[in-house]
Amino acid sequence: MSNIPQPLKMTEAMAADLLDTYKHLHGSPELSMQEQQTAAYLAARLEALGLEVFRCGGTGVVGVLRNGAGPVIGLRADTDGLPVLEDTGLDYASHASGVLEDGTEVPVMHACGHDTHMATALKTAELYAQGTEHWAGTLVFILQPGEETAAGAKAMVDNGLWDKAPKPEVIYGQHVMNGLAGTITIMEGAAMTTADSFRVTVFGQGSHGSMPEHSIDPIVLGAAMVMRLQTIVSRQVAPQSAAVVTVGSFHAGLKENVIPDRAIFTLNVRTFDPKVRETVLGSIRRIITMEAGASGAPEPLIEDISHFPPLYNDPAETARLTEAFHAEFGAERVLPGQPVMGSEDFGALGAAIGVPSVFWYFGGNDAATLAAGTPPANHSPFFAPVLEPTLSTGVRAAVRALYSKVGK
Numbered sequence: 001m002s003n004i005p006q007p008l009k010m011t012e013a014m015a016a017d018l019l020d021t022y023k024h025l026h027g028s029p030e031l032s033m034q035e036q037q038t039a040a041y042l043a044a045r046l047e048a049l050g051l052e053v054f055r056c057g058g059t060g061v062v063g064v065l066r067n068g069a070g071p072v073i074g075l076r077a078d079t080d081g082l083p084v085l086e087d088t089g090l091d092y093a094s095h096a097s098g099v100l101e102d103g104t105e106v107p108v109m110h111a112c113g114h115d116t117h118m119a120t121a122l123k124t125a126e127l128y129a130q131g132t133e134h135w136a137g138t139l140v141f142i143l144q145p146g147e148e149t150a151a152g153a154k155a156m157v158d159n160g161l162w163d164k165a166p167k168p169e170v171i172y173g174q175h176v177m178n179g180l181a182g183t184i185t186i187m188e189g190a191a192m193t194t195a196d197s198f199r200v201t202v203f204g205q206g207s208h209g210s211m212p213e214h215s216i217d218p219i220v221l222g223a224a225m226v227m228r229l230q231t232i233v234s235r236q237v238a239p240q241s242a243a244v245v246t247v248g249s250f251h252a253g254l255k256e257n258v259i260p261d262r263a264i265f266t267l268n269v270r271t272f273d274p275k276v277r278e279t280v281l282g283s284i285r286r287i288i289t290m291e292a293g294a295s296g297a298p299e300p301l302i303e304d305i306s307h308f309p310p311l312y313n314d315p316a317e318t319a320r321l322t323e324a325f326h327a328e329f330g331a332e333r334v335l336p337g338q339p340v341m342g343s344e345d346f347g348a349l350g351a352a353i354g355v356p357s358v359f360w361y362f363g364g365n366d367a368a369t370l371a372a373g374t375p376p377a378n379h380s381p382f383f384a385p386v387l388e389p390t391l392s393t394g395v396r397a398a399v400r401a402l403y404s405k406v407g408k
Contacts, residue, residue: 003327004407007131008399010123010392018123018391021045023092025115029081029108031098032146033155035059038079038118042143045122049129051141054164057155061143062165065128070137071405074171075398076346077114077121078147084109087381112378113176113364113385118143120174120394127399137406140165142349150195150306153348162353170317171357172401173346174394178377179335179363180370182389184325184397186360187337188318192311193242193270194277195343200225200288201301202252202263209257218263219252221295225288226250226265232283243280244270244341266305270341308343314356321358324404328396337361362397364390 010018030038039059046053046063053063059079083106086094096108125141142161146152179185202225204218226247237243245267252263269284271277285302292300325334337360350357364385369375376382 004399004403005131005134008127008134008403010127010395014123014126015392018119018395019387021122022115022119022387022391025118026110027092027094027096029094029096029110029115031083031100031108032080032149033058033151034098035079035145039143039145042079042118042122046125046141049126051125051129056161056164057145057152057159059145060152060156060159060161062161063125063141063143064165065125065139065141067132067138068136070135072138072140072166072168073402073405074140074142074168074349075121075124075402076142076144076171076173076349077117078144078152079114079118080145080148080152081108081114082111082148082379083107084111084379084381086111088384090384109381111380111383112148113383114147116176116364116385116391116394117174120391120398123395124398124402127395128402134408135403135406136408138166139402139406140168142171144349147345150308150343150345153345157348157352161349167353167355169355170314170405171350171355172398173357173359174397175344175359175361176364176385176390176394177361178365178375179361181363181366181386182329182393183333183335183363184329184360184393185335185337185363186313186318186322186325186358187339188313188315190272190310190339191313191337191359192339192344193272193308193341194310195306195308196269196277196281197266197305197307198284199264199266199303199305201303202265202292203298203300204259204261204263206261207259209259212259215259216295216297217259218261218297219259221291221297222250222252222263222265225291228287228291229267229284232280232287236279236283237276241276242272242341243276244268245280245284270343272310272339308345309347309351311344311347311359313358317356317358321360321401321404324400325397328400358401360397362390362393
């Protein structure tokens with residue numbers, strides 16, 4: 001099956017170190033764009049392997065491994081945790097805390113598997129640093145912060161990532177998900193949606209609850225907006241197209257007999273097709289503005305929160321990589337994927353320099369867990385991938401993907 005040279009495969013000692021690395025990272029997560037200790041740890045590990053290391057985008061870390069003439073290939077792993085209180089009961093569970101931008105102290109957990117991505121990337125770098133006789137080219141390891149907020153990839157690009165690092169001909173990325181451990185899921189074309197998030201401030205006129213005639217009630221107005229927004233997908237987007245409009249929070253007022261002067265709600269939009277996105281975003285702004293006008297209210301304030309770019313797997317590179325994974329794992333363990341409505345900022349790295357990228361998933365559950373029902377998914381406080389063969393599969397996938405380009 002696998003024809004990867006032995007020096008590019010893990011020994012038992014390496015597998016034990018991989019496990020220790022993962023547990024260390026799992027127990028010490030940091031919030032998006034605050035990954036100072038994580039970045040220091042990653043940089044030190046890469047420097048110890050002899051890589052050229054530099055910081056980029058605040059808490060981003062890049063390691064460059066040069067080994068003669070050959071292709072330049074990128075591998076990205078994300079590094080941030082989530083404001084989630086871990087409830088896995090693991091002896092290496094996180095007890096970390098962090099502070100949000102508004103000053104709120106929150107628990108922090110690697111509830112999306114970024115600890116897995118970092119650990120497997122570090123081990124992949126180690127294998128290639130110690131097995132230089134079996135490959136030629138340049139590998140660029142991108143340890144990217146802030147994926148959860150869509151801030152990290154943009155920050156690295158804006159901070160001159162591709163002026164400082166060799167420009168790759170293709171960039172790879174991977175993510176642990178709720179599949180069977182030991183399997184790979186990969187698909188060509190659109191893999192994840194574009195996601196846009198907004199904060200809307202609805203301005204009204206406050207009054208006593210007994211004198212509504214003197215008010216412009218922002219709660220009633222905001223509720224009308226929320227309900228009307230739900231007609232966009234059902235009545236303005238073709239049934240064959242995919243789109244989601246979600247209002248995730250609504251805040252207004254402090255007392256039951258006081259009509260407030262404003263309401264604030266947040267919404268999230270997910271689309272695959274740029275034209276559908278344009279339709280949806282235009283409709284959102286039109287509905288919010290016109291509903292305010294119908295109530296005699298001032299124009300609302302619509303502020304951007306985040307933007308996740310589309311994640312598109314280059315068809316030719318995906319087909320070639322799928323064959324490489326067949327050789328590594330066997331065709332029965334390489335599964336065809338379907339587009340998902342989740343989002344990632346990985347695509348921004350390749351798009352910035354016009355190079356293709358491929359993103360795949362590897363499973364994190366054993367068969368018994370899957371047979372018992374739907375296990376806790378990413379972002380759950382109970383999210384706990386089985387350690388093996390999850391970790392070794394991540395390393396094998398990354399090693400094989402790189403070897404398919406730089407191997408001798």
